Amino acid sequence: MTIVLTPVWQNGVQKLKMTSQARPQLKRGLTPPELNDEVHETRCLTQLRGKVSDIERYIFLSALKEFDPHMFYRLCLKHMAEFTPIIYTPTVGQACQEFSHNYRRPEGLFVSIKDKGKIKSILNAWPKIDDARISVVTDGSRILGLGDLGINGMPISIGKLSLYVAGAGIRPESTIPICLDLGTNTQKYLDDPLYLGLRKRRVPTDEMTAFMDEFMYEMSVQFPKLLVQFEDFSTDHAFLYLERYRDKYPVFNDDIQGTGAVVLSGFINAAKLASAASGQPLTSHRILFFGAGSAGVGVAMQLMSFFTLEGLSEEEARDRIYLVDTQGLVYKARGELAEHKHYFARTDYTGPPLKSLLDVIEFVRPTALMGLSTTSNAFTQDVIQTMAALNPLPIIFPLSNPVKLSECTFDDAVRYTNGKVLFASGSPFDALNFQGQTLHPGQGNNMYIFPGLGLGAILARCASVTDSMVEASSLGLANSLTPEEEEMNLLYPQIDRIREISAFIAMQEEEMNLLYHQIDRIREISAFIAMQVIRAAQTANVDRNPDLRRMSDDDLLTFVKSKMWNP
Ligand SMILES: O=C([O-])CC(=O)C(=O)O
Numbered sequence: 241m242t243i244v245l246t247p248v249w250q251n252g253v254q255k256l257k258m259t260s261q262a263r264p265q266l267k268r269g270l271t272p273p274e275l276n277d278e279v280h281e282t283r284c285l286t287q288l289r290g291k292v293s294d295i296e297r298y299i300f301l302s303a304l305k306e307f308d309p310h311m312f313y314r315l316c317l318k319h320m321a322e323f324t325p326i327i328y329t330p331t332v333g334q335a336c337q338e339f340s341h342n343y344r345r346p347e348g349l350f351v352s353i354k355d356k357g358k359i360k361s362i363l364n365a366w367p368k369i370d371d372a373r374i375s376v377v378t379d380g381s382r383i384l385g386l387g388d389l390g391i392n393g394m395p396i397s398i399g400k401l402s403l404y405v406a407g408a409g410i411r412p413e414s415t416i417p418i419c420l421d422l423g424t425n426t427q428k429y430l431d432d433p434l435y436l437g438l439r440k441r442r443v444p445t446d447e448m449t450a451f452m453d454e455f456m457y458e459m460s461v462q463f464p465k466l467l468v469q470f471e472d473f474s475t476d477h478a479f480l481y482l483e484r485y486r487d488k489y490p491v492f493n494d495d496i497q498g499t500g501a502v503v504l505s506g507f508i509n510a511a512k513l514a515s516a517a518s519g520q521p522l523t524s525h526r527i528l529f530f531g532a533g534s535a536g537v538g539v540a541m542q543l544m545s546f547f548t549l550e551g552l553s554e555e556e557a558r559d560r561i562y563l564v565d566t567q568g569l570v571y572k573a574r575g576e577l578a579e580h581k582h583y584f585a586r587t588d589y590t591g592p593p594l595k596s597l598l599d600v601i602e603f604v605r606p607t608a609l610m611g612l613s614t615t616s617n618a619f620t621q622d623v624i625q626t627m628a629a630l631n632p633l634p635i636i637f638p639l640s641n642p643v644k645l646s647e648c649t650f651d652d653a654v655r656y657t658n659g660k661v662l663f664a665s666g667s668p669f670d671a672l673n674f675q676g677q678t679l680h681p682g683q684g685n686n687m688y689i690f691p692g693l694g695l696g697a698i699l700a701r702c703a704s705v706t707d708s709m710v711e712a713s714s715l716g717l718a719n720s721l722t723p724e725e726e727e728m729n730l731l732y733p734q735i736d737r738i739r740e741i742s743a744f745i746a747m748q749e750e751e752m753n754l755l756y757h758q759i760d761r762i763r764e765i766s767a768f769i770a771m772q773v774i775r776a777a778q779t780a781n782v783d784r785n786p787d788l789r790r791m792s793d794d795d796l797l798t799f800v801k802s803k804m805w806n807p
């Protein structure tokens with residue numbers, strides 16, 4: 241069953257008519273005689289690949305998803321590595337920037353500050369075909385690294401939810417993409433005659449909080465089984481609303497917790513390899529964060545558990561972490577600091593501000609450099625070479641999205657370290673050939689985490705999402721490397737392997753010296769993560785599905801997989 245949203249115009253205003261339907265019957269006479277799924281797959285792919293730009297491909301796939309969701313998801317699952325850069329990062333970034341210009345039809349729910357006091361009726365408009373289980377909610381204020389896009393943020397919610405369907409088998413009709421319109425501070429959009437959002441500047445935080453309180457409450461009433469994923473809120477609001485609602489409703493923040501978990505996972509695998517190369521213990525890693533926004537601090541928080549799991553105290557774990565913001569090294573004696581930076585502000589440095597990244601690196605001598613700054617090329621040749629001089633196998637993760645904001649390219653990292661680097665980026669880079677060897681970059685994107693974390697939280701019917709569940713998702717991902725992948729020094733599994741990959745293809749992959757799997761393993765990974773998340777939820781006593789407690793791990797995994805929707 242899928243929801244079909246048909247726009248109709250009433251008094252010059254567009255309204256939506258909603259119907260639900262099973263995949264339309266292909267009636268004899270209404271379709272060409274030789275139309276069949278197998279061949280049509282090839283036809284759709286050929287049309288897709290014939291488009292001249294990624295945004296055209298995005299628009300094509302968005303239309304395909306509307307009129308033939310089964311075909312869309314079928315192709316998506318089969319060609320995950322090809323599809324994710326189009327329906328998700330990086331192309332979704334451009335789709336957001338151009339949303340008001342490329343807009344064709346409604347695909348989600350818009351709730352604006354004008355709806356304050358009657359949010360219930362807005363939510364009521366959403367069809368109750370099936371109980372909604374997951375909503376991705378953005379306010380468009382910090383989309384990827386692209387800034388305040390206002391209502392143009394809607395495609396990020398849509399894109400994340402497509403990955404929930406493809407990657408975790410959530411039913412399409414159980415998902416609600418939501419963009420909140422609280423204004424925008426981006427003048428370009430306010431001046432754009434085609435801009436689809438309210439033409440007003442963002443409301444102050446107290447007004448926003450009153451709106452958010454009503455919104456979250458009404459969501460919980462209207463959709464009692466719903467998990468909410470906050471996405472791409474500006475840093476201060478990201479922390480504020482996560483803290484405000486996390487004990488009250490099932491909610492998590494993808495940029496703080498999802499990104500934190502995915503980086504922790506890649507770091508666990510990278511740190512083992514780096515320590516093996518340097519002979520230094522795991523507890524001696526020093527991690528430098530370039531970028532101290534919601535993602536930077538979220539990841540730093542999560543990475544502390546790497547050290548606490550290794551036996552360090554919280555205090556000792558925190559000591560392994562250094563932050564750099566636009567003013568340089570973050571330290572107490574520097575003066576006034578934003579609230580969220582206090583916890584990691586250093587007390588072992590009191591001199592004049594250490595402004596340049598190189599100076600900070602020389603002071604800290606980090607084993608790992610994490611980029612969450614949205615400053616493209618901040619990891620210059622000097623920076624990368626210094627990391628290589630300090631470490632036999634430096635860990636360099638330029639995590640900013642989309643690709644054009646990455647702190648360095650994979651090519652730079654490989655060239656300036658002479659191929660000796662443990663690399664993961666937020667957005668995808670192509671594999672490259674270096675001295676006769678094919679090297680594959682890791683992609684430390686939260687898309688590895690949120691589908692499985694969400695699925696686990698949904699199936700366990702969690703009352704809230706605990707830190708221990710987020711940590712479990714991270715460890716689950718780190719442990720989902722196959723022995724072959726470990727042998728190949730991979731940081732993340734590659735997610736586009738066909739689920740039931742044949743031994744033959746596996747052998748071929750090995751012969752091709754692939755460093756990463758190919759996709760469709762994403763569902764297998766999500767199921768495994770979901771199982772770990774459910775167990776963590778049970779331990780934390782936030783689960784409300786007691787049946788799952790009685791299952792063995794094997795049975796639970798089978799149960800999770802059985803719940804996945806298939807196109
Ligand atoms: O969407 C992505 O690719 C990752 C993410 O959450 C962000 O950059 O905000």
Ligand SMILES: [Mg+2]
Pocket residue numbers: 384471472494495
């Ligand atoms: Mg995000």
